[in-house]
Amino acid sequence: MKLTSKGRYAVMALVDLARFDNINPVSLRDISLRQGISLDYLEQIFSKLKKNEIVKSIRGTQGGYVLNKSPNEIKLTNIFHAVDEKVKTVQCKKESKKGCNGKATKCITHNLWDELEVHINTFFENKSLKDLLNNNKETRV
Amino acid sequence: MKLTSKGRYAVMALVDLARFDNINPVSLRDISLRQGISLDYLEQIFSKLKKNEIVKSIRGTQGGYVLNKSPNEIKLTNIFHAVDEKVKTVQCKKESKKGCNGKATKCITHNLWDELEVHINTFFENKSLKDLLNNNKETRV
């Protein structure tokens, strides 16, 4: 199970954005330089963040992005959903009664994977951008 | 973040094994048929489970595999570790002071990913094969 760079970058970029957001819009170029993320890749990511109304864009010189909500309203869940970073513990369709690879019934460990998915999503549900802003020095795991 | 089939199959197969384990060894062919997992793939998986002393093998006709420990001693952690299904929330080396892709320092969200990794691993640490055996009818998430 691994977290993809896209998801990781999305959160990194938004934390960066939230920090410098106060007065002026923040350009992707700045984020790219500060966080060491490819500019072209950031553009893909922010296009999705914008579609999902997590950020707003301002075009032209001195343009950039700003948050569209307050940091405590932006949860990891929202960010990951926006960039299609989803938690998948199974392959079969959620709604369907059928199991993986066309089996008539769900597998014997199916409950387990559902539990796991809930467990992970709970973490994402309980973390907001705001938490990440405060936490920078103190946290030590 | 998705769970790979290898990890999922390993757990499925072991639950199946634990159920039929009482008297005779269980052949991979049987597990393959019951769980709908490719026999060749199962062989790869059980080779690793054996190396990690989670199962024992009995060769020859009427042979098969048996658990090498009692079900409550086999945690998901052990199973996943055996088949190299690891939780990775970052790309950089854990021990190193350096960050991802050669950056001098860890990224601003690094604590978060460490927390996430711990959160997921806790789940695996707290589930044993035994839990999965009892849980089959009652659990409903």
Place this chain on the structure above:
DNA sequence: TATAAACTTGACCATTTTAGTCGGGTATGT
């Protein structure tokens, strides 16, 4: 003792996903 069931090992492979890059735009402040 012949045979078949079942484990053992290692190589191989198609497909999908990931993590980008590239090349063109368009809008706008100075």
Place this chain on the structure above:
DNA sequence: ACATACCCGACTAAAATGGTCAAGTTTATA
């Protein structure tokens, strides 16, 4: 006008995934 910065879609190299295949060795049992 021009540089900065967003916008958009296509393309791609490399890695991971989810297997398959071939050629063994071991052992119960008829």
